[in-house]
Amino acid sequence: xxxxxxxxxxxxxxxxxxxxxxxxxxxxxxxxxxxxxxxxxxxxxxxxxxxxxxxxxxxxxxxxxxxxxxxxxxxxxxxxxxxxxxxxxxxxxxxxxxxxxxxxxxxxxxxxxxxxxxxxxxxxxxxxxxxxxxxxxxxxxxxxxxxxxxxxxxxxxxxxxxxxxxxxxxxxxxxxxxxxxxxxxxxxxxxxxxxxxxxxxxxxxxxxxxxxxxxxxxxxxxxxxxxxxxxxxxxxxxxxxxxxxxxxxxxxxxxxxxxxxxxxxxxxxxxxxxxxxxxxxxxxxxxxxxxxxxxxxxxxxxxxxxxxxxxxxxxxxxxxxxxxxxxxxxxxxxxxxxxxxxxxxxxxxxxxxxxxxxxxxxxxxxxxxxxxxxxxxxxxxxxxxxxxxxxxxxxxxxxxxxx
Amino acid sequence: xxxxxxxxxxxxxxxxxxxxxxxxxxxxxxxxxxxxxxxxxxxxxxxxxxxxxxxxxxxxxxxxxxxxxxxxxxxxxxxxxxxxxxxxxxxxxxxxxxxxxxxxxxxxxxxxxxxxxxxxxxxxxxxxxxxxxxxxxxxxxxxxxxxxxxxxxxxxxxxxxxxxxxxxxxxxxxxxxxxxxxxxxxxxxxxxxxxxxxxxxxxxxxxxxxxxxxxxxxxxxxxxxxxxxxxxxxxxxxxxxxxxxxxxxxxxxxxxxx
Numbered sequence: 001x002x003x004x005x006x007x008x009x010x011x012x013x014x015x016x017x018x019x020x021x022x023x024x025x026x027x028x029x030x031x032x033x034x035x036x037x038x039x040x041x042x043x044x045x046x047x048x049x050x051x052x053x054x055x056x057x058x059x060x061x062x063x064x065x066x067x068x069x070x071x072x073x074x075x076x077x078x079x080x081x082x083x084x085x086x087x088x089x090x091x092x093x094x095x096x097x098x099x100x101x102x103x104x105x106x107x108x109x110x111x112x113x114x115x116x117x118x119x120x121x122x123x124x125x126x127x128x129x130x131x132x133x134x135x136x137x138x139x140x141x142x143x144x145x146x147x148x149x150x151x152x153x154x155x156x157x158x159x160x161x162x163x164x165x166x167x168x169x170x171x172x173x174x175x176x177x178x179x180x181x182x183x184x185x186x187x188x189x190x191x192x193x194x195x196x197x198x199x200x201x202x203x204x205x206x207x208x209x210x211x212x213x214x215x216x217x218x219x220x221x222x223x224x225x226x227x228x229x230x231x232x233x234x235x236x237x238x239x240x241x242x243x244x245x246x247x248x249x250x251x252x253x254x255x256x257x258x259x260x261x262x263x264x265x266x267x268x269x270x271x272x273x274x275x276x277x278x279x280x281x282x283x284x285x286x287x288x289x290x291x292x293x294x295x296x297x298x299x300x301x302x303x304x305x306x307x308x309x310x311x312x313x314x315x316x317x318x319x320x321x322x323x324x325x326x327x328x329x330x331x332x333x334x335x336x337x338x339x340x341x342x343x344x345x346x347x348x349x350x351x352x353x354x355x356x357x358x359x360x361x362x363x364x365x366x367x368x369x370x371x372x373x374x375x376x377x378x379x380x381x382x383x384x385x386x387x388x389x390x391x392x393x394x395x396x397x398x399x400x401x402x403x
Numbered sequence: 404x405x406x407x408x409x410x411x412x413x414x415x416x417x418x419x420x421x422x423x424x425x426x427x428x429x430x431x432x433x434x435x436x437x438x439x440x441x442x443x444x445x446x447x448x449x450x451x452x453x454x455x456x457x458x459x460x461x462x463x464x465x466x467x468x469x470x471x472x473x474x475x476x477x478x479x480x481x482x483x484x485x486x487x488x489x490x491x492x493x494x495x496x497x498x499x500x501x502x503x504x505x506x507x508x509x510x511x512x513x514x515x516x517x518x519x520x521x522x523x524x525x526x527x528x529x530x531x532x533x534x535x536x537x538x539x540x541x542x543x544x545x546x547x548x549x550x551x552x553x554x555x556x557x558x559x560x561x562x563x564x565x566x567x568x569x570x571x572x573x574x575x576x577x578x579x580x581x582x583x584x585x586x587x588x589x590x591x592x593x594x595x596x597x598x599x600x601x602x603x604x605x606x607x608x609x610x611x612x613x614x615x616x617x618x619x620x621x622x623x624x625x626x627x628x629x630x631x632x633x634x635x636x637x638x639x640x641x642x643x644x645x646x647x648x649x650x651x652x653x654x655x656x657x658x659x660x661x
Contacts, residue, residue: 206519212526264516266509269498273506276495276543283493284507344497 032389033337033353036382037360044364051364054240060363061238062175064355065247066091066309067326071333071351072258073124073302076295078334079262080274081343082138084299086127086145087330090120091307092322093149096156098171098308099163099317109170117304123149124300128293138296150322157317164316173246174312180243182235188249189231197224247309251352254302258348271295275344306330329358332379336386342394357382406469408433408597409454409485409566414463416449423449424460425621431566436588436598438608438629440641441618447601450618451568454599455487456480486559487568494555496544500536501525503543504558528557532587549580556587566597573607585611605634617641 044051070087077084094116101112127145131138157163166172179185200220207214238244262268270291273281282288310321320326335341336357337350358379365375407430416424424446431437441447452458454465456477464471467483474480480487494503501522510517510524525539536550543551552572559567569588573581588611592598602608608615609629617624617640625640639645 203519207522210519210523212519212523264518265514266511266516267514269502269506269509269516273495273498273502276497277493280493280495281506283489286507344495 030338030349030353033350033357036336037353037356040357040360040364044360044367048364048367051367054237056363056367058178058238058241058245060359061234061248062245062313063363064352064359065175065245065251066306066313066321067329067333067359068251068306068351068355069254069309070303070306070326070330071337071355072254072348073299073306074330074334075339075346075348075351076258076262076271076298076302077138078331078339078341079271079343079346080292080295082131082295083331083341084124084127084142084296084303085139085327086123086142086149087299087303087306088324088327089146089149089153089322090123090300090303091310091326092153092317092319093123093156094120094304094307095311095317095321096153096163098311099165100156102169102171103163103165113171113308116308117301120304120307121297121301124303125293125297127300128296131296132289132292142296146327153322154319157319162316162318165311167315171308171312172315174250174309175245175247176312177246178238178242178244179246179249180239182239185235185239185244186232188244189228189235192231193224193228196227200224247312254305255348255352258298262348267291267294272344275346329355329379332383332386333358335390336383338386338390340390340394341387342390354386405432407431407466408468410466410469411450411453412464412466414450414453414460414465416453416458416460418449423621424453427463427618427621427623429616429623431597431599433565433597434592434595435614436592436600436612438612438615439599439601439618440603440608440615440637441624442641445618445641446621447618448570449621451487451570451599451601454480454566455485455568481562484562484565485568486562486564486566488555488559488570488572490570490572490574494543494551494558497542499542500529500539500546500554503554504528504561506558508561524561525557528560529553532557532590547580548575549577549583552576552580552584553587556584556591564596566599567591568599568601570601571603572600573602573604581607605637608637609634619643 041052050056070091074084074087097119098112098116101107101115102109107115123145127138127142130136130141134141154161167176197220200215200223201217204214204217204220235244238248262271270281270286271294273284273286274288274291278288281291306326307321310326311317314320333354334346334351335354337347337352337354339346339350361379361382362375365372365378409429409431411427411429414424414427414429415422427446427450429437429439429450439447439450449458453460454474456474456479459475465474466472472479472483474483474485495506498506501518504525505521510521522539529536529539532553536546536553543554546554552575556567556569556572572588573584576584585607588598588600592611600608600612612629615627615629615632615637617626617637619641620643624643625645627637627640636645
């Protein structure tokens with residue numbers, strides 16, 4: 001009995017130590033950003049009762065997708081401690097390439113989509129290749145990319161500057177299609193929560209079987225309950241307007257897949273290792289050059305996908321994504337969401353949280369009829385706070401490590 | 404006589420104008436700690452690099468358990484069972500202890516990491532060591548210098564090495580941590596692993612080493628049994644006050660070394 005008591009005490013101590021470490025490593029996790037979103041929503045709702053209406057939230061849930069998917073790609077590059085400035089131009093190029101091939105050359109939509117995304121991936125891989133070969137900081141190489149790909153986009157769009165495409169096609173559907181049937185939305189939500197629950201308990205059972213400390217079952221139930229509430233509430237609110245948007249489902253799929261890739265695969269482990277110490281990764285046998293090329297490839301491909309969502313919103317390829325706001329918003333979203341500019345620390349979910357902050361501010365300001373100038377200033381302030389928070393977190397972790 | 408685990412005979416290495424190693428001999432037996440000492444630029448690091456396959460010597464024979472072997476790449480050394488813990492540790496501060504231990508040789512199924520199995524093996528390994536790591540899921544940046552050193556050495560254990568090369572393992576440690584690390588080295592030796600310990604600290608050497616090999620200006624300058632040799636004698640050998648093995652007069656260029 002005494003032995004069991006002591007072992008329990010040891011585990012308790014270990015768990016307490018783990019929690020303390022997490023706090024020091026700045027692993028407050030998503031809490032500060034979630035709080036920020038809640039405050040923004042509460043303030044705008046108080047100022048205008050239409051802010052949290054199903055209609056506005058539904059529009060918001062589609063508006064976040066283009067920037068959000070681009071931001072997921074940005075997270076991959078930030079994690080290795082570099083910056084990709086070409087994502088806005090690549091998003092614009094992707095839309096222009098799709099519209100040119102589909103409208104001007106009569107290529108089938110699905111093929112034009114594949115070509116556009118492949119072009120983004122190839123351009124990203126090219127940036128990565130030049131980066132590994134020369135060792136020039138990536139922001140300079142991708143700055144050259146920003147200019148060059150923007151030029152190519154303007155060239156493709158021609159003197160008119162826009163190319164409109166069919167409003168009934170595949171790409172237009174990306175943001176126009178909503179699943180109004182409740183069964184579909186609730187079904188996806190139920191499936192997602194059930195999968196989370198199953199994976200959590202499977203993991204717990206394996207740990208328990210080998211006598212390792214594991215998460216208390218109550219914790220898993222609480223998390224699952226939270227997840228259920230959030231997903232079902234989302235489906236419910238969106239259902240009161242047009243239903244669950246296809247765009248949001250695609251975004252969630254991208255988030256889940258990229259999160260698994262980064263946290264649960266050997267590839268993701270190597271990307272994180274590179275961000276934590278290139279020399280260490282090299283000596284451990286990680287193919288550093290290949291990993292570097294791959295993150296720029298992912299960033300380019302996701303920028304291209306995001307660009308298609310931008311084009312879809314207007315059913316035309318325009319100069320808007322290449323104008324610079326998308327680039328700024330995508331990087332700001334990743335950083336506000338909690339991905340470190342110093343490399344080594346980040347989650348693809350930060351793309352969702354960050355873009356929610358930015359688009360909520362934009363949406364609320366638009367509802368209130370405030371001019372964009374004020375919106376920029378506020379978003380700038382939030383970004384500054386996020387960056388300062390990132391730097392303080394890093395400093396705390398380092399000084400603790402040296403103690 | 405016991406067959407040495409590793410024997411270097413007449414190893415020489417030149418970097419451009421600098422003759423880093425000249426006819427160096429070294430023997431390490433299983434279950435023995437050999438300290439490698441010498442002033443700066445005496446060739447200690449080069450010798451470690453030769454054994455770990457980072458540097459290939461021009462002349463000389465490397466014997467492993469009595470038979471000559473070629474160590475041309477780090478991979479060759481690893482295949483023989485030689486593990487190296489570098490001075491700068493080179494680990495990823497953002498990854499947790501388990502992640503660092505298995506970096507580059509993750510346990511996975513179809514590319515999906517098996518975190519549970521890696522953590523189980525990490526715990527099993529760390530439990531046998533004298534230094535306690537409070538949380539194997541803590542990012543490495545949050546550990547103390549001594550704990551990080553233990554993780555670095557533990558990592559080299561994963562491959563169950565026959566010979567462990569430690570480059571200045573106590574350089575950045577406090578007194579208590581140093582003592583814990585020395586205990587660890589003794590334990591490794593008692594398990595039958597050969598250890599080559601590079602150190603500047605005579606106290607550490609007296610505490611754990613069985614023999615001391617002195618390098619001076621890239622040449623052997625004596626091998627001493629720690630138990631029967633005075634500290635002054637070893638230091639004299641390092642500084643050159645006593646030349647034990649100057650079989651060949653040094654080339655002129657070497658006299659101008661700092």
